[in-house]
Amino acid sequence: MKSKYTMDDIARYAEGLMETEELQDFEAALATDADLQEQYKLYTEAEGKLTQHIAAEKGEEELRLTLQGMRKEFFSAPVIGNTSPVRAKVVKLMWRKVALTAAAAILVALFIWQPWQGEDLYTKYAATEMVSSVERGTHTDSLLANATKAFNAKEFTSAATYLYEVVEAQPENSFARFYYGVSLMQTGKTDLARGAFTALSKGSSAFRDEAVFYMGLSYLKDNDKENCKKWLQQVPAGSGSYEKAQQLLKDL
Numbered sequence: 570m571k572s573k574y575t576m577d578d579i580a581r582y583a584e585g586l587m588e589t590e591e592l593q594d595f596e597a598a599l600a601t602d603a604d605l606q607e608q609y610k611l612y613t614e615a616e617g618k619l620t621q622h623i624a625a626e627k628g629e630e631e632l633r634l635t636l637q638g639m640r641k642e643f644f645s646a647p648v649i650g651n652t653s654p655v656r657a658k659v660v661k662l663m664w665r666k667v668a669l670t671a672a673a674a675i676l677v678a679l680f681i682w683q684p685w686q687g688e689d690l691y692t693k694y695a696a697t698e699m700v701s702s703v704e705r706g707t708h709t710d711s712l713l714a715n716a717t718k719a720f721n722a723k724e725f726t727s728a729a730t731y732l733y734e735v736v737e738a739q740p741e742n743s744f745a746r747f748y749y750g751v752s753l754m755q756t757g758k759t760d761l762a763r764g765a766f767t768a769l770s771k772g773s774s775a776f777r778d779e780a781v782f783y784m785g786l787s788y789l790k791d792n793d794k795e796n797c798k799k800w801l802q803q804v805p806a807g808s809g810s811y812e813k814a815q816q817l818l819k820d821l
Contacts (some may be wrong), residue, residue, distance in 0.1 A: 579612050646707045691789045699748050727754040743774035778808035
């Protein structure tokens, strides 16, 4: 007997979108219907592969919407209703082929269009926020407060302007120099950014190892993966930047 459930129903069940009564009926059918079990397994395997590859790049809500979009595009099927055994078998085979093709299409697309590579890979690892808690009210503190606000709003040109003044006034301020370098890098001024990172990497401040990591990122932004790898390999084991440096090396 042909199951009354479509691939759309299976997707709604997998995503937790069924109401209580419908959910109970579906689970009762799933426990005894071999054909439904096979189709459900197919869907969850395809969804699992998709989730594995994009979960790190998307927030939970965005990922859920992406999966729902895939469901609407690939897995929606008309309700078969009362049809002849021959017609039902043809439709069953047709939708199984559609499901298999969709699953394959999703996976192929993921490996051809790799959103975690190139510029997006840089964006993933370069993302950081500037935290400043100074409240003493001096001119330098005001500059840092303005720089923090601009930096976190991704207004990196403005942030770099404020931070340049701080670095000029306080060359030993490693906090300002690091975020000055990041701001320059984000605006595409990678050569100038490397000057800031080099100075920090040769010092003994808390930003030394992070500067080495960001030096690597500056080369990634320029699509120079060889130099990027060379710098990432210099991040000391045990430092706070080591694990992400190793993960980026794997991703490259």
